[in-house]
Amino acid sequence: MADLGADSKVDFAAHAVLHKWPSLANQRRPDRDSYQVSEGTLDECISVFMAKPAATRHLYEIRTAAQPPLVTEVLSPEHVIELSRLREFL
Incomplete structure (x- = not known):
């Protein structure tokens, strides 16, 4: 992850939505749309995701307002795990 200077703060209270992708044999179905599982703050959605x-986290993503440079509008499972680590560090 990038250097966490003063400009790299993350607002964990920002609105976020956890989405899940339909799956077949534990693989995402690209022919289907994801659906909302949970809505709340970024912190709450990270907790629900974690x-x-x-083994199923790859089926989820979090959608929130972008907070450059650390938070994009759609957070992949790997990105959510990194933000969870950052949250614990802070």
């Missing part, structure tokens, strides 16, 4: 079994 409570999911590690």
